[in-house]
Structures are given as structure tokens and as C-alpha cells.
Amino acid sequence: MPILERDEYDDYKFLRIVDAMASINQKVNLIGVVIETGLPKKSKGTDCVWTLKIVDESHPSPGISVNVFAENFEKLPRVESAGDIVQLSHVVMKIHGSEVYALFNKKYSSFALYEGRDCSEFVPYQVSSKFHAREQDKKLIAGLRKWTISRQHETALSDSLSLKEIKEGHRFNLTCKVLHICEVKEGEWMLFVWDGTDAPPLNVHTKLDDEVENPLPLQLEASPLSRDVLCTFPSVGTVLRMTAEQCNEKLGLHILKAGRWVQFRNINFKVHSGLWCGILQPFSKFSYLPKNDNLVLQCQRAYDERVKRKWDRMPLSSFPWPSHITDTDYPDVPFVTLMDILSYPEVTAKFRCVVRVLATFPGQPSNFRAPCGTYRLRLTLEDPTTRLHAFLYAEDAVKFFGGYPSLYKMIRLQNALLGVKEGAKKPRNPPWIQCCLKSYYVDKTNVWGSRKYRIFGTQLID
Numbered sequence: 001m002p003i004l005e006r007d008e009y010d011d012y013k014f015l016r017i018v019d020a021m022a023s024i025n026q027k028v029n030l031i032g033v034v035i036e037t038g039l040p041k042k043s044k045g046t047d048c049v050w051t052l053k054i055v056d057e058s059h060p061s062p063g064i065s066v067n068v069f070a071e072n073f074e075k076l077p078r079v080e081s082a083g084d085i086v087q088l089s090h091v092v093m094k095i096h097g098s099e100v101y102a103l104f105n106k107k108y109s110s111f112a113l114y115e116g117r118d119c120s121e122f123v124p125y126q127v128s129s130k131f132h133a134r135e136q137d138k139k140l141i142a143g144l145r146k147w148t149i150s151r152q153h154e155t156a157l158s159d160s161l162s163l164k165e166i167k168e169g170h171r172f173n174l175t176c177k178v179l180h181i182c183e184v185k186e187g188e189w190m191l192f193v194w195d196g197t198d199a200p201p202l203n204v205h206t207k208l209d210d211e212v213e214n215p216l217p218l219q220l221e222a223s224p225l226s227r228d229v230l231c232t233f234p235s236v237g238t239v240l241r242m243t244a245e246q247c248n249e250k251l252g253l254h255i256l257k258a259g260r261w262v263q264f265r266n267i268n269f270k271v272h273s274g275l276w277c278g279i280l281q282p283f284s285k286f287s288y289l290p291k292n293d294n295l296v297l298q299c300q301r302a303y304d305e306r307v308k309r310k311w312d313r314m315p316l317s318s319f320p321w322p323s324h325i326t327d328t329d330y331p332d333v334p335f336v337t338l339m340d341i342l343s344y345p346e347v348t349a350k351f352r353c354v355v356r357v358l359a360t361f362p363g364q365p366s367n368f369r370a371p372c373g374t375y376r377l378r379l380t381l382e383d384p385t386t387r388l389h390a391f392l393y394a395e396d397a398v399k400f401f402g403g404y405p406s407l408y409k410m411i412r413l414q415n416a417l418l419g420v421k422e423g424a425k426k427p428r429n430p431p432w433i434q435c436c437l438k439s440y441y442v443d444k445t446n447v448w449g450s451r452k453y454r455i456f457g458t459q460l461i462d
Contacts, residue, residue, distance in 0.1 A: 014087075014140060016058035021100045023093045030088040030102060031140050032056045033116060033148055034079045035063055036265065036287040039244075039280060040252035043069065047106070048252065050076040053285075054086060057147050066091065068104040068111070073252040075106075078126060082263070082287035083116035085144050087124075087137065114141055117148050118292075160295065163238050164197040164316065166269045166276065174278070175263045175295050178256060179239060180229055184221045189253035191242040191278075192225075192233075193262075196303035198316045198384035199238040199276045201356065203427035204419070206274075208363035216359050216380050217273050218387045227448060231343045235336075236307055238384045242267070242278035251280060261289040261296045274358065274382075310334050314354045315384050318432035322354045325416050326433040329457035339385035341437060347447045350438045350456075355381040356430040357417050365410035368397075375401070379455065381435075390437055390453040399459055413460050434458075 014029045032054030040050045047069045055063040066088060070076045077086065089110045091102040104111065110131040112124035122138045124131075160175040176193040184190045206216060218224065220241050233239055244251040245268075256262070265285040270277050289296050306312045313335050314322070333352045341351050359380040362368065368377045375397030379390050392400055401413060415422060419430035436457040443450035 017054070017056045017064050018058035020093055020102070021059070021064065024095050024100070025093065027090045027092055027108075028102075030054070030066075030091060031137075031144065032064075032086060032088075033144055034084050034086050034287070035082055036263075036285045037079055038285050039282070040073055040076055040255055041282060042252075047071060048073050048076055052077065052079065052086060056144065060151070065099070065101040066104060067101060068109075069106050071106065073255050075128070076255075077111050077113055077128075078255065079113060080125065080288055081116065081290045083148055083290070085114040085116055085141055087112040087114070087131075087141075089131070112137075117145055118290075119145065160263055162197045162299075163195050163199045163240055163276075166199060168269055168271050171266055171268055173263060173265045174267060175261070175289070175299070176240070177261050177299075178258050179233055180225070181254060181256060181258050182221070182225070183254065184243075188243070189251075190221060191253060191256065191280075192239050193242055193278070194234055194237055194239050196234065196237040196299050196306070199240060201315070201317055201384075201429075202271055202274050202276070203429050204274055204358050205427045206359070208360065208418070211359050211361045211363045211380075215361065216387075217275075218380075218389070220272055220275055220277060227343070230339070233339055233343070233385075234303065235340045235343065236303065236313055236385065238276070239339075239386070240276055240278055242280060245279050245281045251282070253280070256286075257288070261291070261293065261299075262286050263289060263295075275387075313337050313340070315432060317384075318354050322434050323431035325431060325461055326435060327459050327461055328352060328434055328436050330436060335434070337385045338381065338383045338388055341439065341453070342386060342388065344439070347441050347451055348439055350436065352434065352436050353383065354432050354434050355383050356419075356432055358382050358387070358430060360414065360418070365414050366407055368410070388453055390455050392455050396454065396456045396458075399457070400455060401460060402462065409462070413462065417460065 014031050017030065017032060020028045020030055033056065034052050034054055036053045038051035040048060043049045050068050052066045052068065053063040054066060068076055088104065090108050091104050094101055094103050110128045112131050113126045114124050115121065122141055160173045166172065176195040178191055179194050180192040182190055244253060263286065267284050268279040270279055330352055335354050336351050338353060357379050361378045368375055370376050374394050375392060377392050379392060381388055381390050401410065419428040435455055437453050438456050439451055439453050441447040441450045442452060
């Protein structure tokens with residue numbers, strides 16, 4: 001069916017969504033409140049496409065989708081917050097199955113984006129090249145803002161999980177802050193997101209001898225983030241890595257904005273190398289949240305309270321106290337997180353923390369000592385914030401193991417440390433332990449680049 005053209009008067013007429021839905025294959029003008037967006041992606045051709053969902057007073061739920069096509073990601077509409085207003089001119093109403101949607105054509109359609117509630121300005125913050133403002137636009141925008149405030153359009157708290165509730169293989173909605181975005185491979189992007197809570201600790205499936213050829217990684221990306229980036233991360237709470245599912249469509253994750261709170265919808269969670277990873281899919285949706293959103297304020301308030309308390313930097317899953325298989329020489333020193341340690345402003349310092357020991361290198365206690373008899377081994381430590389390697393060496397290791405125990409006793413101590421059940425071929429569940437760490441450098445000409453960590457003042461209790 002051909003597209004029906006409207007007369008010149010209709011160029012200035014905006015339809016209510018409910019009326020536009022009855023105008024199949026016609027060009028119409030729409031104005032509505034954006035409640036969510038899909039993820040920007042490459043279309044099957046050469047264009048980029050972004051899907052918006054909008055509502056108005058005539059159709060407040062579930063809304064109508066608008067598929068916007070452009071030559072590149074930069075020309076797509078970038079909605080700043082859920083609740084903002086989009087003005088669309090010359091979009092074509094289409095139907096697929098039982099779903100009616102609007103199609104934005106880059107050749108003749110145009111758009112403008114305005115701030116939503118709590119704004120008195122009528123200047124759009126983004127427009128397309130073909131957009132022309134009209135005096136009567138102000139009345140429409142003011143009416144939508146008033147309706148939005150009266151409706152109290154807010155994120156549904158019950159509709160979103162926190163990181164402490166995630167499960168593998170389930171599809172969830174997640175409200176979080178995007179801390180950082182980086183390109184991990186050519187054309188492949190990774191988000192680092194956070195909400196102030198701790199993701200559940202995971203079992204370890206690797207064998208001890210795997211540490212020789214395939215050690216547990218400290219991160220999923222090929223190279224670690226720079227210290228400058230790590231220093232911008234919060235010191236408490238899991239920083240979750242989030243990537244796009246391997247698929248034909250290339251998602252434009254790089255145009256998302258770091259530093260913004262976002263609600264993601266329909267995302268999965270998987271475990272890679274014992275680390276949680278969020279998986280975005282072509283049908284995943286998201287919306288930016290304003291700073292004064294109730295859920296954003298709730299997350300920030302909980303984080304602020306947590307970092308103020310003396311003992312609340314412990315992992316949430318270690319409460320009321322870590323296991324008693326270790327003891328330290330400094331029982332009254334408050335705990336810090338591994339992210340605190342990585343981002344500490346001085347190269348050399350001493351810390352006390354609560355961690356899990358995921359692996360030892362060498363893997364077998366019979367190899368923990370050099371031929372000269374000196375202990376030398378490396379532990380992979382983890383807490384909800386990050387992972388790092390820490391060394392046990394010489395007199396610090398003698399204190400840690402209580403001298404030079406028999407091989408049988410050493411195996412028993414290692415099993416307790418790593419969560420190995422004797423005689424059971426099950427995944428390991430390392431206990432939370434307290435330990436002291438000190439940072440040092442091995443190259444005076446590159447003190448930060450050669451920074452290492454070593455366990456001291458800590459003893460395993462048999």
C-alpha cells in the first residue's frame with residue numbers, strides 16, 4: 001500500500017498516539033514522552049537504527065515503538081533521561097503482525113529532543129538536520145511536561161534487581177551506574193557498571209594444577225584498566241563487566257554515556273572464569289535515569305552510609321564476620337577493599353582486608369618452597385570489588401603456615417584456605433578470610449608500574 005501524503009496544513013498538526021495508530025501507511029507528526037530505548041545497532045544494510053518507546057496521555061501504556069534510522073550512530077537521537085520529550089515529524093505509521101509502530105526515514109523525517117519534567121526551557125538539546133521549530137511546539141511540550149509530573153512517571157522499584165540478586169542464565173532488569181566504557185577488541189565494547197551492592201560470590205571450578213598453564217585471570221578484558229580509570233571507581237561494591245552477546249548485529253555500546261545511571265531491561269548474566277558478566281542482547285532495552293530518581297538516590301544513600309561505617313567495607317556475604325581460619329597481628333585496624341588498595345594514592349602502604357583465596361601458584365604444597373628451603377608462592381585474591389595477586393615469601397610465609405608443617409598438614413591447610421572438600425570432586429567455595437597486605441615496588445624508575453603486593457602479619461589457624 002502506498003504512503004498517503006497529507007496536505008500542507010498537516011505539516012503543523014501533531015496527532016495523539018492513539019490516533020496515529022489508526023493511520024497506517026500515512027506520514028504523521030508525533031510528540032511523546034520517551035520511557036525507554038533499545039540498544040543502538042547496525043541495521044541489516046548500511047544504516048544504524050535505534051528504537052524508542054514513547055507514550056502520551058492518549059496511550060500511556062504500553063506505548064508505541066519508533067524505529068529511527070540514520071547514516072551513523074552519531075546522528076541517532078540520544079535521549080538524556082527517561083521522561084524526556086521527543087518531537088517527530090513525517091514519520092510513517094507501520095504495522096507488523098499486531099504491533100503498530102512509527103518508522104523514521106532519514107530522507108524526510110525529523111526529530112527534536114527536549115528535557116522532560118522539572119524544566120521550563122523550550123530549546124531542544126538535540127535536533128536532526130531537517131527539524132524546523134514552530135511557535136505552537138511550546139504549548140505541546142508544556143502540556144506533556146504537566147501530564148508527566150501529574151502521572152509521577154518514575155522507575156518501578158519492584159521491576160529492577162540489584163547486583164546482589166543476580167543469577168546465571170536468568171533474564172533480568174538492572175538499575176546501575178555506567179562507570180566506564182572501553183573497546184576491548186576492534187568493534188567490541190565493554191561497559192563497567194555498579195550499584196553499590198556486592199554480586200554473589202561464585203564457586204571455583206578450575207583445578208589447582210591449572211594455574212601453571214591457565215591461571216585464573218584477574219579481569220575479563222585482555223589488559224588491565226589503567227590506574228587513572230581505577231581511581232574513578234567506587235571503593236565498595238561490585239564493578240560488573242557488561243558486553244554484547246555474540247550476534248550478527250553490532251551494538252553501538254560506545255555511544256552510551258559513562259557517569260550516568262541507567263535501567264537496563266532484558267539482560268542475562270553469565271559466569272566467565274569465575275567472574276560475573278552481564279550480557280546485552282539485540283532485544284535489550286535501557287533508559288537513562290535522572291539524578292533525582294528515587295532508586296538512584298536510594299543506591300547512593302546506601303553506598304554513602306556503607307563507606308562511613310568502620311566494618312562495612314567487608315563483603316556483604318562475609319557478615320557477621322569472616323571465617324576464623326586466619327588471624328592477623330592488627331585486629332583493631334579497619335578493613336579496606338582490594339579496590340581501596342589498587343587506588344591508594346601512595347605506592348607503599350599496609351592494609352587489612354577480607355578476601356577469598358581462589359588459587360595458589362604453585363598449585364601443590366610440595367612445591368611451595370624453593371630448593372634452598374625458602375617459601376615462595378603467589379595467591380590469587382578476590383573480594384567483591386576486584387582481584388589481585390599477592391605473594392607469600394620467606395619469613396611472612398613461615399608465620400602464615402606456622403613454621404614448616406608436614407606435607408600432610410600443609411595439604412590440609414591449603415584445602416581449608418581454598419575451600420577444597422577432601423575426597424570430593426566438587427567446585428571449590430573458598431571461605432572469606434582476613435589478612436594483611438603491604439604494597440611495594442621492584443623498580444625505582446617505575447614505581448607504579450612495578451607495584452606488587454605481599455601478605456604479612458597473617459597466620460593460618462589449624
